[in-house]
Amino acid sequence: MNFPSKLVENAVNEIAKLPSIGKKTALRLVLHLLKENELNTELLADALVNLRRNIRYCKECHSISDQEVCSVCKSHHRERELICVVEDTKDVLAIENTNHYRGLYHVLGGILSPIHGIGPDQLNIESLLSRLSLGEVKEIILALPSTMDGETTSFYLAKKIKESGVKISSIARGIPLGSDLEYMDEMTIGRSIVRRIAYE
């Protein structure tokens, strides 16, 4: 791709480092910013730098938060004997949006991945175990991805948690509501039959 200017090339290259944004889209965004008021670009740049510099994580559950302890962990209306373990803050948001869960969370900050060199020490596993050791928690719900790495992480955690005697469960896997069987992969269909649930 030919660029009319070093400044444009530099901006395009930086934007194209973001996930799912290619150089063509990046160039379109750059030309958009050039047409807009200069203030807009500065607001955008400030917001990004501010975000990265001042972001804080809840010291209980490690989710993104403005305060030392996030609103979920601080709330008196949540079931404090239930902790849902997720990979990322975006999973917390996804579950919160359902309004179906009233327990607490624990954000691992990733999953075990030997290929990417991520071992147990890089994840928030120690702090999860010390939360359990306080004796308040009765059940852990594992809501990690159903990929190879995700399953490995679930297995590792389950082994660690078992020592503390807390009940462990996992989110249900099966056919999504409203989905047609014919468009589902065989793994999901197979598992939904093997792990069928009693009709109420």
Add this chain to the structure above:
Amino acid sequence: MNFPSKLVENAVNEIAKLPSIGKKTALRLVLHLLKENELNTELLADALVNLRRNIRYCKECHSISDQEVCSVCKSHHRERELICVVEDTKDVLAIENTNHYRGLYHVLGGILSPIHGIGPDQLNIESLLSRLSLGEVKEIILALPSTMDGETTSFYLAKKIKESGVKISSIARGIPLGSDLEYMDEMTIGRSIVRRIAYE
């Protein structure tokens, strides 16, 4: 949408102002930046602010350029009697990438649009006419969009340019190479028949 932090909300809102990026994509980008090294975010922010502050436009053709006069306008290998009039720098890039055009360009910086309050004075029309008045240019190729506003602009320019006696042409409209007739709109097919060209 619920945000875990004001910083995240602010960054998402600023990113979502960009064209074709919604709040969900913006949140994904924000969470990506938070996972990456802080330096990456600062490089991105700096590139954007630098771009917007220091961008320059060629004083001849008004295309984006690092120098006072862009490489196309400065080149001795271009046909200086030919000027292609386009809406935007991205059109210059698109035509340059074809390697089929050896003339010069003139970037209008937009098209006439009464609805958006863009009149002839907001566009680089005066400078086009003064380039013509030097007598070097023999032909103007209009390569503006085939929308209502684009056609109006072409019509307006053609009237202005006629006074200077320079030949005026327009890029060919028709069926794109490799396209099937059955998937084309009627306007394009109709025009491609009315304005058919002699078989060589």
